[in-house]
Amino acid sequence: MNIVDADVALELASHEGLVRQAYKDSVGVLTWSIGVTNASGHKVDRYIGKPQTLEHCLAVYVWLLEAKYAPAVRSAFKGRSLTKAQFAAALSFHYNTGAIGRADWVKEWVAGDVAGARKAIMNWCTPKEITARRMAERDLFFDGKWSNDGRVTEYIRVTAKMTPDWGSGKRIDARAAIAAALGDKPAAPAPTAAPAPANDNAPAPRGWLAALLALFKRIAA
Numbered sequence: 001m002n003i004v005d006a007d008v009a010l011e012l013a014s015h016e017g018l019v020r021q022a023y024k025d026s027v028g029v030l031t032w033s034i035g036v037t038n039a040s041g042h043k044v045d046r047y048i049g050k051p052q053t054l055e056h057c058l059a060v061y062v063w064l065l066e067a068k069y070a071p072a073v074r075s076a077f078k079g080r081s082l083t084k085a086q087f088a089a090a091l092s093f094h095y096n097t098g099a100i101g102r103a104d105w106v107k108e109w110v111a112g113d114v115a116g117a118r119k120a121i122m123n124w125c126t127p128k129e130i131t132a133r134r135m136a137e138r139d140l141f142f143d144g145k146w147s148n149d150g151r152v153t154e155y156i157r158v159t160a161k162m163t164p165d166w167g168s169g170k171r172i173d174a175r176a177a178i179a180a181a182l183g184d185k186p187a188a189p190a191p192t193a194a195p196a197p198a199n200d201n202a203p204a205p206r207g208w209l210a211a212l213l214a215l216f217k218r219i220a221a
Contacts (some may be wrong), residue, residue, distance in 0.1 A: 004065045005084075005184070006175065008091060010148045011092060018154040020033070022044050022045065031044065057179040075101070076090070076103075084123055086140075118138060121134060125218055155168050
């Protein structure tokens with residue numbers, strides 16, 4: 001079964017921005033860390049005016065990837081085997097759009113129409129600023145071409161209007177922090193590379209996810 005490992009988490013993160021305190025995105029949605037919103041089940045209001053450590057930001061991020069987003073990707077491709085590159089690309093697409101279960105390109109690929117799927121993934125380019133990300137996901141899924149170098153753009157300041165100060169962006173190496181969140185060794189650049197429970201009814205975590213939750217509890221204590 002495909003899992004969220006360092007390569008997968010870093011590839012997706014490379015398409016997002018990191019802000020350690022809660023901010024408002026381009027349409028006013030309260031957001032934190034790497035694209036985490038209240039819709040994920042992890043309430044981000046607690047981070048208004050309260051920047052968190054990089055380790056905590058990324059621990060919650062990778063936990064949500066595995067607990068909330070990866071299951072939908074696995075379900076959408078049920079019965080078909082995915083490479084790690086394909087899983088990473090599909091997970092990035094779903095994290096951004098929430099549409100892995102209804103996207104035509106997924107259905108076409110599962111049905112065996114690879115050429116049609118490759119073309120159809122580019123139908124998801126609204127707003128136009130997302131085009132470069134969609135191209136990267138396409139190239140990763142269909143050609144196995146990774147695009148991340150282990151770094152993420154962090155915006156270190158938030159304005160009085162709670163929007164990121166875009167001029168404060170800097171590239172940081174996130175490999176060690178991602179590896180720590182996963183309880184793994186630091187990842188090499190991809191080839192050419194405890195969070196709080198999402199809700200009270202979430203299933204009990206197992207394996208490395210349980211260890212990750214234990215780590216969060218120690219951090220939060």
